[in-house]
Amino acid sequence: MNFELSDEQQMLVDMARQFAAQTVAPGAEHRDQTSSFPSDLIGPLAEQGFLGMLVPESDGGSEMGYVNYALALAEIAQACASTAVTMAVNNLTASAIATYASEGLRAEVLPSLCDGRDGKVGAFALSEPHCGSDAAALKTRAERDGEDYILNGSKQWITNGAFASWVLVMARTGEGSRGISAFAVPGDAPGLIIGPEEKKMGLKGSNTVPLTLENVRVPARYRVGDEGIGFQIAMNALDGGRIGIGSQALGIGRAALREAARYMEERKAFGKPLNRHQALQFMVADIGTDLEATRLLMLKAASLRDQGKPMTQEASMCKVYASEACCRAVDSALQIHGGYGYVQDYAIERLYRDARVTRIYEGTSEIQRVVISRNVLKGAS
Amino acid sequence: MDFTLNEEQQMFKDTCASLADDMLAPKAGEWDQGHIYPTEAVATMAEMGLMGVAIPDAEGGTGADNLTYAITMEEISRGCASCGVIMSVNNSLYCDPVHRFARPEQRAEWLAPYASGEKLGAFALTEPGNGSDAAAMRTTAELEGDEYVLNGTKAWITNAYEADAFIVFATTDRSAGHRAVSAFLVATGTPGLSLGKKEDKLGIRASSTAQMFFENCRIPAVNLLGEIGEGFKVAMGTLDGGRIGIAAQALGIAEAAFRAARDYSLERKTFGKPIAEHQAIAFKLADMATRIEVARLLTHQAAQLKDAKADYGKASAMAKLAAAETAMWVTTQAIQVFGGNGYVTEYPVERHFRDAKITEIYEGTSEVQRIVIARAVLEEALR
Numbered sequence: 001m002n003f004e005l006s007d008e009q010q011m012l013v014d015m016a017r018q019f020a021a022q023t024v025a026p027g028a029e030h031r032d033q034t035s036s037f038p039s040d041l042i043g044p045l046a047e048q049g050f051l052g053m054l055v056p057e058s059d060g061g062s063e064m065g066y067v068n069y070a071l072a073l074a075e076i077a078q079a080c081a082s083t084a085v086t087m088a089v090n091n092l093t094a095s096a097i098a099t100y101a102s103e104g105l106r107a108e109v110l111p112s113l114c115d116g117r118d119g120k121v122g123a124f125a126l127s128e129p130h131c132g133s134d135a136a137a138l139k140t141r142a143e144r145d146g147e148d149y150i151l152n153g154s155k156q157w158i159t160n161g162a163f164a165s166w167v168l169v170m171a172r173t174g175e176g177s178r179g180i181s182a183f184a185v186p187g188d189a190p191g192l193i194i195g196p197e198e199k200k201m202g203l204k205g206s207n208t209v210p211l212t213l214e215n216v217r218v219p220a221r222y223r224v225g226d227e228g229i230g231f232q233i234a235m236n237a238l239d240g241g242r243i244g245i246g247s248q249a250l251g252i253g254r255a256a257l258r259e260a261a262r263y264m265e266e267r268k269a270f271g272k273p274l275n276r277h278q279a280l281q282f283m284v285a286d287i288g289t290d291l292e293a294t295r296l297l298m299l300k301a302a303s304l305r306d307q308g309k310p311m312t313q314e315a316s317m318c319k320v321y322a323s324e325a326c327c328r329a330v331d332s333a334l335q336i337h338g339g340y341g342y343v344q345d346y347a348i349e350r351l352y353r354d355a356r357v358t359r360i361y362e363g364t365s366e367i368q369r370v371v372i373s374r375n376v377l378k379g380a381s
Numbered sequence: 382m383d384f385t386l387n388e389e390q391q392m393f394k395d396t397c398a399s400l401a402d403d404m405l406a407p408k409a410g411e412w413d414q415g416h417i418y419p420t421e422a423v424a425t426m427a428e429m430g431l432m433g434v435a436i437p438d439a440e441g442g443t444g445a446d447n448l449t450y451a452i453t454m455e456e457i458s459r460g461c462a463s464c465g466v467i468m469s470v471n472n473s474l475y476c477d478p479v480h481r482f483a484r485p486e487q488r489a490e491w492l493a494p495y496a497s498g499e500k501l502g503a504f505a506l507t508e509p510g511n512g513s514d515a516a517a518m519r520t521t522a523e524l525e526g527d528e529y530v531l532n533g534t535k536a537w538i539t540n541a542y543e544a545d546a547f548i549v550f551a552t553t554d555r556s557a558g559h560r561a562v563s564a565f566l567v568a569t570g571t572p573g574l575s576l577g578k579k580e581d582k583l584g585i586r587a588s589s590t591a592q593m594f595f596e597n598c599r600i601p602a603v604n605l606l607g608e609i610g611e612g613f614k615v616a617m618g619t620l621d622g623g624r625i626g627i628a629a630q631a632l633g634i635a636e637a638a639f640r641a642a643r644d645y646s647l648e649r650k651t652f653g654k655p656i657a658e659h660q661a662i663a664f665k666l667a668d669m670a671t672r673i674e675v676a677r678l679l680t681h682q683a684a685q686l687k688d689a690k691a692d693y694g695k696a697s698a699m700a701k702l703a704a705a706e707t708a709m710w711v712t713t714q715a716i717q718v719f720g721g722n723g724y725v726t727e728y729p730v731e732r733h734f735r736d737a738k739i740t741e742i743y744e745g746t747s748e749v750q751r752i753v754i755a756r757a758v759l760e761e762a763l764r
Contacts, residue, residue, distance in 0.1 A: 257758070260762075
């Protein structure tokens with residue numbers, strides 16, 4: 001057992017931290033205030049190799065694996081949670097395609113997802129207006145028509161949807177959870193209608209839209225993997241995606257801790273800086289412990305994933321703990337700021353809003369608990 | 382980065398798990414109810430090399446690493462938390478500082494028999510008027526010729542009734558704060574040393590805890606452990622390591638309660654199905670398992686940092702805090718899963734609940750851990 005980062009991993013962290021501080025952090029507040037997608041950061045993220053971290057080099061990726069991915073993503077999230085989720089969804093989509101798509105399709109799709117061409121990214125379309133966590137209930141249909149499939153249906157909460165070069169769409173080709181298939185759909189496919197951008201409470205710099213598919217025709221070679229394995233692809237992608245959200249939550253939590261520490265140093269009450277009041281010190285101790293726990297859960301899930309070992313339970317533990325720890329962290333950090341935490345002059349207000357969704361997307365906390373409880377009950381004697 | 386146990390660690394884990402399941406868990410309730418010191422179990426633990434896990438072979442110990450120590454502590458405590466604390470005190474609080482500070486000529490007498498488990502050691506730092514604030518020490522040591530004369534009272538001394546030797550902390554100058562504190566090796570039976578009555582504790586009742594009274598207790602001056610005035614350093618370094626042991630003990634208690642609740646939830650039915658199938662119960666189990674996993678990762682990390690000779694003060698404080706609070710929380714939830722059955726001694730979870738509480742208190746309360754952690758975290762966050 002060894003918890004330490006290798007020199008190579010530490011170098012990546014340092015590089016990501018520097019990149020995040022210099023390139024990502026400066027526009028974070030502006031993107032939040034104006035709900036602007038970080039189009040100008042897609043290219044720089046690609047240059048760092050951060051868009052195809054889970055894609056083999058032979059497919060155009062940087063093939064750095066989940067541990068490195070999680071470490072880098074946490075650094076980006078510490079600077080800007082919106083940019084982080086944009087990056088995470090691109091990696092998730094690219095990884096699923098790299099794992100399941102035919103060689104020809106990989107060659108067609110992956111280079112553009114890895115190099116962020118034209119400031120565009122990948123999107124992952126599983127949820128629908130009537131179903132999120134209960135993904136097997138999805139209704140979007142893909143009907144075979146000669147050499148093509150024709151897709152019809154509605155997708156909801158699609159991150160990167162309006163800026164997608166490719167959308168990985170889960171659609172029904174049969175009944176039940178074994179009747180779902182995955183398709184790579186070009187972002188500009190005729191009939192793919194991008195709905196109005198959601199007005200979210202946080203992650204305002206990221207793009208979230210509903211997508212409507214009206215007789216979207218894609219060639220059969222755009223099907224990712226065999227017919228009927230779409231649900232498997234989605235669940236596998238979400239296992240990996242949960243590491244990503246854990247990592248994003250860690251980054252937001254760290255940013256909140258840093259804001260709190262800074263404020264506690266400058267602000268005085270009763271003749272001494274806030275950082276000398278025990279009630280606030282103890283909040284910081286709990287945030288710090290929670291974040292360290294999060295980091296270890298994240299690294300363990302990522303490390304298992306890199307080794308190709310089962311990690312569904314670990315991914316769910318990472319996701320639920322990270323997101324709830326993150327929400328506790330931003331809440332305490334806001335409390336430490338007092339009234340100033342409630343106004344937009346301080347970054348904690350944005351962090352508080354950004355944090356909330358981590359308990360919802362890529363499987364709500366409740367879904368993670370369903371997964372974990374099923375697993376632990378299996379272990380009963 | 383690697384989250385798997387090596388072969389030796391796995392072997393220790395499996396062996397201790399068998400001991401816990403076969404010998405400790407079946408008797409733990411009886412020992413608890415009768416306040417019975419588990420003499421035979423401790424002897425078996427000694428035979429298995431569990432009383433000096435991380436002390437080198439050449440010094441009488443087992444020569445394994447601190448991670449192995451944490452793993453074995455967890456398994457033993459899962460079977461019997463009292464056995465866990467008996468083991469922890471001998472390993473972390475007695476053998477570890479003696480190993481680090483004893484002079485060559487002291488080692489055969491004061492280390493080897495304790496590391497092998499032939500004899501049992503204890504640690505006397507806390508006093509009635511000061512616990513976590515060790516610098517407020519009242520017990521005095523006065524040099525008279527080639528002897529030190531000890532006077533004062535120590536409190537909450539685990540293993541007091543069974544120990545063959547104690548590390549005793551005393552000040553040579555009460556006005557000089559922690560700089561005047563030194564550590565001494567004191568054998569049981571030394572004239573002037575007597576024990577108070579056994580404390581009637583809420584939990585860990587199979588282990589003995591008592592006050593110690595020093596009344597002109599004379600010990601040879603050569604029994605000084607470390608340098609004169611080095612006692613505070615001895616104590617603080619010891620507690621950093623001790624916290625790993627208590628974190629592991631807390632983990633074992635939590636794991637025992639979790640397994641009991643999990644198994645019970647599959648047997649017990651309400652409204653026509655096992656209570657495990659009710660989400661309210663299933664989600665408790667999910668949270669128990671997650672928090673235990675968190676505490677285990679933090680504990681193993683602290684142990685591994687100690688093995689790597691890296692700075693592990695913050696890590697062990699986090700591990701101890703998280704594990705202790707997890708143990709308290711998990712055992713509370715476990716009783717809830719059992720309902721009325723959780724409230725009676727027929728089932729083990731009420732004992733786990735009582736045993737868990739002490740982990741939030743001894744070897745630095747949760748509040749002391751938070752002071753240590755806050756200091757480190759604030760400094761890092763501004764770096």
